[in-house]
Amino acid sequence: MPFTGGNKMKKNIIAILLALxxxxxxxxxxxxxxxxxxDMPEPSQAPATTAPVAVEPTPTPAPAYVxxxxxxxxxxxxxxxxxxxxxxxxxxxIDKAIMYGDNWYYANHNEExxxxxxxxxxxxxxxxTQNVVITGHNSRTxxxxxxxxxxxxxxxxxxxxxxxxxxxxxxxxxxxxDFSTAAGRTWDISVFGVDAQWEVFSMYEVDAKxxxxxxxxxxxxxxxxxxxxxxxxAEIQExxxxxxxxxxxxxxxxATPNDQFLxxxxxxxxxxxxxxxxxxxxxxxxxxxxxxxxxxxxxxAAATAPEATIPAx
Numbered sequence: 001m002p003f004t005g006g007n008k009m010k011k012n013i014i015a016i017l018l019a020l021x022x023x024x025x026x027x028x029x030x031x032x033x034x035x036x037x038x039d040m041p042e043p044s045q046a047p048a049t050t051a052p053v054a055v056e057p058t059p060t061p062a063p064a065y066v067x068x069x070x071x072x073x074x075x076x077x078x079x080x081x082x083x084x085x086x087x088x089x090x091x092x093x094i095d096k097a098i099m100y101g102d103n104w105y106y107a108n109h110n111e112e113x114x115x116x117x118x119x120x121x122x123x124x125x126x127x128x129t130q131n132v133v134i135t136g137h138n139s140r141t142x143x144x145x146x147x148x149x150x151x152x153x154x155x156x157x158x159x160x161x162x163x164x165x166x167x168x169x170x171x172x173x174x175x176x177x178d179f180s181t182a183a184g185r186t187w188d189i190s191v192f193g194v195d196a197q198w199e200v201f202s203m204y205e206v207d208a209k210x211x212x213x214x215x216x217x218x219x220x221x222x223x224x225x226x227x228x229x230x231x232x233x234a235e236i237q238e239x240x241x242x243x244x245x246x247x248x249x250x251x252x253x254x255a256t257p258n259d260q261f262l263x264x265x266x267x268x269x270x271x272x273x274x275x276x277x278x279x280x281x282x283x284x285x286x287x288x289x290x291x292x293x294x295x296x297x298x299x300x301a302a303a304t305a306p307e308a309t310i311p312a313x
Contacts, residue, residue, distance in 0.1 A: 065288050067195030068188055072097070080111060084123055085191035087134065087264075090184075091176040092148035096121040098134055098191055104311045107137075118145050124219055124310075128192040130236075130294055131261040133219045138266040138280075140164050146266035149280055152177050153203060156249050164269040179203075179249050186287065189262065194291075198262050198284035201253035202243040205268050208276035215310060218243070218281055219263055233257035243283045253285075260291035 067073075069086035076083040076097050082105075085098035099106040099122045106122035109115055117137075124133035136146040147167070154163055155171040156179045162169040178184035185200040206214060216226035217239070230236045236257035244255075255261070261283065268278030 065196060067190045069190050070195065073190055076111060080113065082106070082113075083111065085189065085194075087121060087187075087189045087191075089148070089152065089177065089187060091172075092151060093144065094146065094148055096136070096145075098123055100126050102126075107311050118142065121145065123191070124221070128194060129220070131220045131263055132191050133263045133265075134191070135265050138269065140167060140269065143167055143169070146264075149264070149266055149282065150269055153205065153248070153280060156180075156203075179251060185251060185253070187284070189284075191262070194260070194286070196286045196291075197288040199253055199287045200282055200284050201240075201251050201255050202247040202283040203251075203281065204246045204248045205280040206278060207268065208270060208273075208278040210277040210279070212277055215265075215277065215279065218265070218283075219310075221310060243281075255285045258291075258294050260286040260293060262286070 067086075069088065073083060073086050080099075082099050082101050083097050084100045086096070087098055088095040097111050097120070099111060099120045101109070101122065104122075106120040108117060108119050110118070110120050118139045119137055121134060121136040124135065138147050138150065139145040140147055147164075150164065151162055151169060151171055154161075155173050155176045160171055162171065177187075179200065182199070186197050187200070189196065189198050213226040213228075215221070216224065217228045220229055220239075221227060222229045230239060234257075240255045240257070240259075244251075262285070264282040264284070265279050267276075268280055270276075270278050
């Protein structure tokens with residue numbers, strides 16, 4: 001009888017293989033089957049990732065300038081509507097209201113309208129102009145009003161004492177404005193509603209024999225035989241260049257016909273008569289906030305011109 005065990009074994013093997021194929025077919029066809037979890041060791045380091053894109057921070061806008069003198073101006077205006085601003089120079093005793101009155105009223109009246117020889121600090125003109133002009137007496141005996149502008153001048157020219165012999169104050173560069181720094185040449189001044197910081201770009205003193213026309217030219221004075229009102233940008237730039245060219249101190253500051261200007265002056269320490277032309281001048285431009293009133297043309301010297309003759313200090 002022939003041996004048949006081998007055929008039976010082959011059939012069993014085929015049956016087992018068919019069963020395995022059936023199971024695999026069920027797993028791959030979406031049937032419910034257990035997932036095979038592969039236990040892999042953690043990597044020794046994290047896989048490389050793409051670096052995040054740097055986002056530029058939104059710049060924080062500079063805070064709006066707030067005048068330190070608003071309350072002082074408003075308080076005085078409540079008593080005397082002629083108050084049009086305030087000026088204070090760091091390191092000096094200059095901390096004064098700025099007044100305006102017709103016909104040079106404040107040349108010999110104080111803020112309370114009392115007649116007094118030393119007068120007040122006052123504006124040439126009755127409204128905002130492209131060159132605001134502020135003046136006051138050099139009260140040398142009392143060392144008040146604008147006298148200490150001379151201290152500012154002298155300490156920046158290397159002096160250690162006031163040149164006026166009856167004053168002879170010791171000048172401390174640590175407390176007086178230092179023009180070699182931006183902070184030292186930038187002053188807070190409020191005038192005609194413009195609350196701002198102003199930067200000095202020229203300073204000089206002229207002697208008693210200076211031509212009278214210099215005062216009219218420097219202050220854009222619109223009346224009298226020496227009247228001067230710049231008619232265009234070129235004349236304004238010429239005026240700027242003239243002031244910088246005469247400066248006793250190299251500020252390294254430029255100015256353009258688009259700037260708002262402020263001219264401050266007082267009489268010189270050798271001013272000894274009503275005809276003497278000795279004066280100390282400071283020329284400033286508005287820097288914070290920068291004025292946007294002027295596009296390169298003159299704005300006119302004044303809404304109302306005072307008397308043709310500028311009074312002596």
